[in-house]
Every structure is written in structure tokens, then in C-alpha cells.
Amino acid sequence: xxxxxxxxxxxxxxxxxxxxxxxxxxxxxxxxxxxxxxxxxxxxxxxxxxxxxxxxxxxxxxxxxxxxxxxxxxxxxxxxxxxxxxxxxxxxxxxxxxxxxxxxxxxxxxxxxxxxxxxxxxxxxxxxxxxxxxxxxxxxxxxxxxxxxxxxxxxxxxxxxxxxxxxxxxxxxxxxxxxxxxxxxxxxxxxxxxxxxxxxxxxxxxxxxxxxxxxxxxxxxxxxxx
Numbered sequence: 001x002x003x004x005x006x007x008x009x010x011x012x013x014x015x016x017x018x019x020x021x022x023x024x025x026x027x028x029x030x031x032x033x034x035x036x037x038x039x040x041x042x043x044x045x046x047x048x049x050x051x052x053x054x055x056x057x058x059x060x061x062x063x064x065x066x067x068x069x070x071x072x073x074x075x076x077x078x079x080x081x082x083x084x085x086x087x088x089x090x091x092x093x094x095x096x097x098x099x100x101x102x103x104x105x106x107x108x109x110x111x112x113x114x115x116x117x118x119x120x121x122x123x124x125x126x127x128x129x130x131x132x133x134x135x136x137x138x139x140x141x142x143x144x145x146x147x148x149x150x151x152x153x154x155x156x157x158x159x160x161x162x163x164x165x166x167x168x169x170x171x172x173x174x175x176x177x178x179x180x181x182x183x184x185x186x187x188x189x190x191x192x193x194x195x196x197x198x199x200x201x202x203x204x205x206x207x208x209x210x211x212x213x214x215x216x217x218x219x220x221x222x223x224x225x226x
Contacts, residue, residue, distance in 0.1 A: 001057050010069065010090045014083075018066035018091065019044060021053045022101050027060025027226050033103035034133065034224070035092055036065045037114025039198075040078050043071045048135060048199060048213055049111060055217040059226045062101055066091050068114075084117045089127060107224065109133030109161070112170070112197065116149070123152030131159040133220060136197050139176055142169040150179045160187045161223045163216055165195025167202070190219045 001024050008016040026032070034056055038044050044065040053063035068087050070079045078084065092108060108118045108129040115134040121127035140148050153160070162180060164171050173191065180187040192212060194201045199212050 006094075008066075008090055008094045010083075010086050014069045015072050016066050016069060016087050016091050017044075017072045018064055019053070020101070021057035021063040023057050023060045023062060025060060026062070030104040031062070031102060032060075032105045032107065032224060032226065033062035033064065033095065033101075034107045034109070035095060036063070036133075037088065037110035037118065038065070038067065038071070039110075039112030039114060039136065041076075042111065043067050046111060046198075047209075048216065051213040052135075052217055052220060055214075056221065056224075056226075059221050061224065061226055062103055064091075064095060078113065081117075084113075085121055085126075088118055088121055092127060092129070105130040107131045107133055109135070112136045112138050119156070120152045122158075123155045125155070129158065131161070131224075132156065133161040133163075133223070135163045135216065136168065136170070136199065137162055137164060137176070138170040138197075139179070140170065140172065145172050145175060148175060148179075153179065153183060157186065159223075161190065161220065162187060163190045163192065163199075163219065165192045165197065165199050167194060168197045170197050188223055190216070190223075192216065 002022045004020040006018045036049050038046055044067045049065045053065050056063040106129050109132050115137050180189045192199050194205055
């Protein structure tokens with residue numbers, strides 16, 4: 001298992017920066033790669049993404065996480081939707097062209113905003129992958145359950161994993177359960193009891209945070225069939 005840092009140009013001297021966790025040997029008959037993008041207020045070093053990347057790599061999967069340009073440049077406010085989409089497309093296209101660590105099956109996903117952008121691209125038919133993993137999907141703005149952002153999920157014909165916490169203000173569990181039921185066998189839902197948008201537990205919980213991350217990793221590995 002090795003880690004490699006990469007820099008991918010997208011436009012006008014702007015870049016995506018990424019970290020590749022490369023397994024010593026791929027698991028299974030198909031070489032699987034997972035690419036992950038961060039949420040609006042975080043970056044690729046967010047604890048959950050780091051934990052997922054390391055654990056997936058140990059399980060024999062190539063894992064790539066990346067920073068959108070605004071984080072590369074040290075800014076807090078996210079890039080425009082156009083730039084976020086361009087960053088996703090250039091990053092996944094770059095990974096597909098690499099001969100040093102080829103993959104037969106590529107899964108795309110991410111945390112919060114990173115998941116939303118890839119889902120919108122997939123729903124519009126602009127990004128192809130074997131599956132999509134969404135950790136902390138932002139189904140609606142906090143306190144605005146009437147503004148559900150789910151229409152772009154219906155056209156996605158590949159398997160989807162939704163991992164959500166029961167205290168997530170961006171994703172009412174009952175609403176998400178309805179979406180998952182509508183999507184049918186394409187969608188798998190994993191619920192983290194007492195988890196917030198970042199899967200942190202309430203202060204009264206006795207469960208270690210590491211145990212929560214381990215649970216999410218295990219369910220992700222199961223869904224991938226590694």
C-alpha cells in the first residue's frame with residue numbers, strides 16, 4: 001500500500017489536488033477504484049474521507065480523494081457549479097487514463113457537496129461510473145424540507161449507496177427513505193443512529209467516533225463487494 005499525491009490542471013492555471021491510496025494488490029477479479037470529493041466546509045483531509053480511503057485500500061481497492069480548486073487556493077467559499085463539475089470531470093477522466101494503476105470498475109461519490117455534484121452530473125448523463133456512494137447526502141437545505149433535491153437521482157441507473165445520520169439537518173430520514181424506496185433495487189440505505197451531517201454523535205453518546213467510522217467503512221466495503 002502506497003500513497004501518491006497528484007495535481008490535475010482544469011483551466012486557467014487552476015488545479016485539483018488529490019491523494020491516491022494504492023493497494024499492493026487489487027482484491028477480487030475486477031480492479032476497483034473509488035473516487036471521493038469533500039463537502040463544502042471541509043477538504044480531502046476530513047477524518048471520514050481519510051478513514052474510508054485507508055480502509056478501502058487495505059481491502060484491495062484503489063482510493064482517490066481530491067480537493068476542489070477553491071480549497072487548493074486556500075479559500076473557504078466553494079467554486080461555482082460549473083467549476084465544481086469541471087473539477088469532477090477532469091479528475092475522473094485523469095484517473096481513467098492512468099496505466100500505472102488501472103481499474104476495471106470505477107465508483108464515484110463523496111461527502112455532502114461532493115456527493116451532490118457527482119449525482120447531478122450522473123443524472124444528466126455527463127459522468128459515467130459503475131456506482132455512486134453518497135456519505136451524508138444533502139437532500140435539502142437545513143430547515144427547508146419542502147426543497148428536496150432528488151430529481152437528478154431518478155435517471156441514474158447504476159447502484160447507489162446512501163449513508164446518513166439520524167440527526168442530519170441536511171437530510172430528513174423519512175424523506176430519504178421515500179427517495180430510496182422510489183429508486184428501488186438501485187439504492188441501498190445505511191443509517192447511522194444519532195449521527196449528524198458529519199456522523200458525529202451527540203455528547204451523551206458512549207460510542208467512540210472511531211467505531212462509527214469503522215461501521216461506515218465496513219458497510220461501504222460490503223456494498224462494493226470487496
